[in-house]
Amino acid sequence: MQCPECGATHIRKNGRRKGKQNHICVTCGRQFIDAYDPHRGYSDAVRRECLKMYVNGSGFRAIERVKGVHHTTVIT
Numbered sequence: 299m300q301c302p303e304c305g306a307t308h309i310r311k312n313g314r315r316k317g318k319q320n321h322i323c324v325t326c327g328r329q330f331i332d333a334y335d336p337h338r339g340y341s342d343a344v345r346r347e348c349l350k351m352y353v354n355g356s357g358f359r360a361i362e363r364v365k366g367v368h369h370t371t372v373i374t
């Protein structure tokens with residue numbers, strides 16, 4: 299987790315907005331939401347498992363059900 303404003307990694311949780319985790323940068327005070335960069339939202343391990351399921355014939359919606367990863371995210 300990194301501040302989109304100043305790049306600092308000293309981040310604090312700042313409650314939830316519209317169901318998403320809100321964060322605040324301790325260094326510059328910038329507030330931002332978890333999904334600032336959706337392409338980095340999941341770890342390599344989770345991505346690899348999703349890809350493996352897809353290769354094995356699971357549909358995107360099945361992966362979504364099992365992994366809790368939204369199917370549009372799986373596609374990207």
Ligand SMILES: [Zn+2]
Nearest residue numbers: 301304323326
């Ligand atoms: Zn900052």
